[in-house]
Amino acid sequence: xxxxxxxxxxxxxxxxxxxxxxxxxxxxxxxxxxxxxxxxxxxxxxxxxxxxxxxxxxxxxxxxxxxxxxxxxxxxxxxxxxxxxxxxxxxxxxxxxxxxxxxxxxxxxxxxxxxxxx
Amino acid sequence: xxxxxxxxxxxxxxxxxxxxxxxxxxxxxxxxxxxxxxxxxxxxxxxxxxxxxxxxxxxxxxxxxxxxxxxxxxxxxxxxxxxxxxxxxxxxxxxxxxxxxxxxxxxxxxxxxx
Numbered sequence: 080x081x082x083x084x085x086x087x088x089x090x091x092x093x094x095x096x097x098x099x100x101x102x103x104x105x106x107x108x109x110x111x112x113x114x115x116x117x118x119x120x121x122x123x124x125x126x127x128x129x130x131x132x133x134x135x136x137x138x139x140x141x142x143x144x145x146x147x148x149x150x151x152x153x154x155x156x157x158x159x160x161x162x163x164x165x166x167x168x169x170x171x172x173x174x175x176x177x178x179x180x181x182x183x184x185x186x187x188x189x190x191x192x193x194x195x196x197x
Numbered sequence: 198x199x200x201x202x203x204x205x206x207x208x209x210x211x212x213x214x215x216x217x218x219x220x221x222x223x224x225x226x227x228x229x230x231x232x233x234x235x236x237x238x239x240x241x242x243x244x245x246x247x248x249x250x251x252x253x254x255x256x257x258x259x260x261x262x263x264x265x266x267x268x269x270x271x272x273x274x275x276x277x278x279x280x281x282x283x284x285x286x287x288x289x290x291x292x293x294x295x296x297x298x299x300x301x302x303x304x305x306x307x308x309x310x311x
Contacts, residue, residue: 123302
């Protein structure tokens, strides 16, 4: 079974600065998808960024980018020019490609609470 | 287009009571699922459905039942609530059972069992 580990329960960043959230995962599969979700105080889960394991190029979405190291099984999220609205819980998640007919199951990490300070 | 809706937003139950958490989507999504979120444990899959009439168990199905009679609705039933089921419950849907399609989450239901 796959596992996802987020070792930083809390992180803080100054407004306009850059912060990196860590995520490692364990899998024996060669192809899979990785995701970062944001959960603000409203509880709504919002997809931030997605990475397909067979793509070597790191995904980017505006101020959000990932550092995907497949051999190290590492998938960190970098937030540039941090804004007050970035304050939220961030979850890393894994989805198997092989798992067909078995549901679009996401395996989540335990989350990192990001605080943005003025 | 309301997306994924969940009712109620909050609920308090006594041990042994039953209830149904409602989930609906208006995006014609085939895939729907239920997760629970507990402190320090992330989200865990309870049940899922890849289409009307088709359901299957996820990682933590015990104590929960589901059915999918229509494409739009995917209710989660607690037959006899237990304090261990105190959690926040999320419903999610996607167009197909594939990571190529984004999963959309509902706003969640906070359930407390006393």
